[in-house]
Amino acid sequence: MTIFHSLNTSASALTAQRLRMDIVSANIANAQTTRAVLNEDGTYEPYRRKMVSFAPRKESFAAILQRARGADQRLGEGVSVRQIVNDQTPFKEVYNPIHPDANEQGYVQLPNVDPLKEMVDLMSATRSYEANITSLNASKNMLLKALEIGK
Secondary structure: OOOOOHHHHHHHHHHHHHHHHHHHHHHHHHHOOOEEEEEEOOOOOOOOOOEEEEEEEEOHHHHHHHHOOOOOOOOOOOOEEEEEOOOOOOEEEEOOOOOOOOOOEEEEEEEOHHHHHHHHHHHHHHHHEEEEEEEHHHHHHHHHHHHHOOO
């Protein structure tokens, strides 16, 4: 473990939450996009909601070596984005026969994006981001105080 371990852990979480906020923003921006993907048969598919999947960072060589030596400290290595997945819930169907993308029955397929759910995700990501900023600042202040001891 180095003195920068807590800073690196907080930095990885900040990066992951920033990507999560970007994905939520893209979902909100495309909440009414009916022509996002062109299928092989020439038809368009609406925008599909995207979600971020997090995972712990892989173990570093130093952590494996420490465990092999018997000094297993089980420190976290931070978080990383495992993948960005598409939400497979069905599209919303709205009756609007004058819409250019309406089918023969007059229904239009709209994206499976729920603005309320996206706002909750955005608030959660923002709160996590703020918590990690607080943790980062606390670690920075402790390191600065440790440097002052040597004066």
